[in-house]
Structure formats: structure tokens, C-alpha cells
Amino acid sequence: RRLKILVCGGGNGAHCMAGVAGSHEEIDVKILSLFEDEAERWSNILKSNFLTVYEPLVNGGHMEISTKPKIVTNDPEKAVEGVDIVFMVVPAFAHSQYLTAIAPFIKPNTLIVGMPGQAGFEFQCINILGQKSSQLAIASFESLPWACRVDDFGKHVQLIGFKDVLGMSVVTGKECNIPFPIVDTIQDIFGKKPAINLVQNYIAINLMAKSIIHPPLMYGTWSNWDGKPVREKPLFYQGVDTKQANFLSKVSDECILTAKKIEKLRNNLKMKDVIHIFDWYKTYYHDEISDNSSLMMAMRTNAAYDGLLHPMKAVEGGFVPDFNYRYTREDIPFGLVVMKGIAELAGVATPTMDEIITWAQNKLGKEYLVNGKLIGKDLKEARAPQSFGFTTLDDLASELSPDSSR
Ligand code: NAI
Secondary structure (H helix, E strand, O other), X not given: OOEEEEEEOXXXXXXXXXXXXXXXXXXXXXXXXXXXXXXXXXXXXXXXXXXXXEEEOOOOOEEEEEEOOOEEEOXXXXXXXXXXXXXXXXXXXXXXXXXXXXXXXXXXXXXXXXXXXXXOHHHHHHHHHHHHHXXXXXXXXXXXXXXXXXXXXXXEEEEEEEOOEEEEEEEEOOOOOOOOOHHHHHHHHHOOOOEEEEOOOHHHHHHHOHHHOHHHHHHHXXXXXXXXXXOOOOEOOOOOOHHHXXXXXXXXXXXXXXXXXXXXXXXOOOOOOOOOHXXXXXXXXXXXXXXXXXXXXHHHOEHHHOOOEOOEEEEOOEEEEOOOOHHHHOOHHHHHHHHHHHHHHHOOOOHHHHHHHHHHHHHHOOOOOEOOEOOOOOHHHOOOHHHHOOXXXXXXXXXXXXXXXX
16 A cells, blocks of 8 residues: 655755655655745645755765655645654754644554654653544654755755664554554665664653754854854854864763663663764764764764855844854754753753853743753743653653653
């Protein structure tokens, strides 16, 4: 039988996912976009155009895959009807809007995939889907499988680079029976790369979310900035220096400390997949990195990052950093704040995360952390366990029992 999938979103990742999945003849692809008039615009474009994914090949050269999604709509009922898998391919701040919209229509035994889930995805799914979540499965990827950019809305997306391996966790509701093999089915959709690494539990995937990368780099670059416009947009990854790499390394250390402590406290929660970000680069981008002598060099020489720039706004005299871009707007409330929350429940101190969150929340005009504690007035808008009322490690482990994952 044909596999029916829904892609939620209308940005870079959604274009790429729709194109990659659509290249399989036996898969029907629908797209749901709730953002402004995106669905209508894309739908009109598809009347006379294909969606094309530009894909570089390992031996040089490239190929292009052209497909036509079945529909692009902003109607959640129509979108979700009959689908086997819902892929959420939007920045994390849009997850609640999509989950709330599809919640009344989603059928039992559907798989919801956060691609990426970003930290706190499972807490939010359970919170919004309520009782229904026991009949659903929730998968979460630690990042997007590709680096990609739309260069012509609705028509053309550039797949800039693949990850070699990508971690995913699955939590299956107690009354849910997904009628297809989850990992194999998603792997078939992706093709060879990235190879899916099934991670034993969702707490591990939360501590592995790649939202830890951007904030330390933003902090390292801009925390002592004099406020004057700069002439050019700096390179984001190729411009990484020792200070930025050091902040990132320390945040990663704090995630590992948290994972080790949780494993010690709860033997059934295996955390071996929570590895240091430097080791992650060496494994996950093995083919793309030309110098892996240090974390800084691995980032600077990762071909998948070629040419990516700091998020900047044009002003008179040059450019200033955009602190509202997803590198902080998404990766603080749906990233570091969640990891900080898990660390807090495990009783692990996180001085570097605290320092970065304190700086970034100020730039965002938000308050999550007060004197090192997650009691800020805007905590409810974030996705820490504490944002949803989980206040002990037992709350985490029992609410989404790893025994029910596969
Ligand atoms: P994007 O920036 O292309 O997403 C834009 C889309 O999000 C819009 O087209 C719209 O559909 C939706 N959107 C934007 N603002 C919205 C709002 N206010 N309300 C509702 N919807 C809104 O995002 P992209 O690049 O597709 O990334 C998706 C996820 O993948 C993010 O979590 C990102 O951090 C992650 N990621 C992306 C990578 C990439 O190369 N694009 C690489 C690694 C991770």
C-alpha cells in the first residue's frame, strides 16, 4: 500500500523533505503550511511548476529531483486525513501552532516526527495532544538530515550537505501500534544518508539536540561587541575562534555530565549516545570535515557549512547582529533552557549554560533564568520540563516511559 506522509512547514527543510520524499513513486506527499499566505502561494506555483531539489553528489557534480506534492494546504483536517506519518519540519517556535491545529483530526496509530524535534518536543506533544498521545508514536531527530536553503520559493531548494549519521528517538504510546517499521521506513525515504541511529530514550535525544551549537557561537562572537555596525557579515562556522569553540565545548560537557548523572540515578536510562560535540562532528560529518585536529578546526573545515554567515540586519554603515534569529530565538527557549531544566532535575550545575542563557534572554527581552534557577516569568513559553510542571526526574522518566520506546 502507498505510504502517505504530511510535511508541516514551508521553509528550507519542508521544501527539501517534500522533494526527497516525493522522489519515491510509492509515497504521496501532502504539505500543510499555516504561515501567512504560504500555502496559497505554493499551491499556485505548483500549478505550472515542479518542486526541484538540487543535490550535490559525493564525486562532484550534482543531480536534480523534480516532484509534485499532492496538495499544499492551510486546512489541517484535509492535510492530516489518511496520513501515516506527520513530519514537523518547522522551527520549534511553530510546533505548538501545528500540533494544536492537527490535534482534533489526527487518527490513532499515526507517527509524528519532529524533524528536528528540538529539545522539549515530546513534552509539548504530550501537553497538546493530551489523551490522544497514548495512541500515537512520537519520534524526534536531533537535527535536520541536511543543510539546505530555498533559493526559489515553491520551486527550487538547494541541498547543501548531508549528515552521515543522525540520531532519532521514538516514544510509542501504550495503546499505539504503528503498522510499519519506523526506522526502516524513514530510512527508505531519506535514502543512504544520513544513516539513522536509533537512540534508546528521549531524554538522551533532548540532551543531544543540536540547538547547543548556535548560542555559544553567538555569545562568543557578540557578548563584547561595541554596538557599532560591521562592514561585512562574518562567517558563522568558518569564522569560529578558540573562544567560541571553548564555550561550545563547555556546554557540551555540561550535557554529558547531566547524562552521566541521570544514568547513575536511573539505571534503565542508557545515555551512551550523549557524546561530546567534537566527537559528534567527527562521527556525523566524517566525510565532510577535512581537518579534525580540534573542535574549532572541525567546524571551520566542515564542507556542509561552507559560506554560512552570521544572522545580520542591514543598517546604515553596515550590518548588526540579529538576536531575534532562530539561533537565539529558537535555540534558547527550545534548546539550552530545556537542557538546563533537565540538568536542574538531575542536580547538575551548569555555569556555562547559565552564563549564555542570561546573556541571550536579555537580548530576546525574555526571562527564563533568575539567579541560576528556572523560575523566570517567561518560562511557560519555553519547553523546559519545568515549563510543563515536571519537577522531578521521576516525572520525566515515568511520563514518557523509555520501556515503551522501540
Ligand atoms: P525556515 O527558517 O526555513 O522556516 C521558515 C518557515 O517556518 C516558514 O516558511 C514558515 O513555514 C514557518 N514559519 C516562520 N515563521 C513562522 C511563524 N511566525 N509562525 C508560523 N510559522 C512560521 O526553517 P528551516 O531551515 O526549514 O529549519 C527547520 C528546522 O530545522 C529548524 O528547527 C532549524 O533550526 C533546523 N535546521 C535547519 C537547517 C537548515 O539547513 N535549514 C540545518 C539544521 C537544522
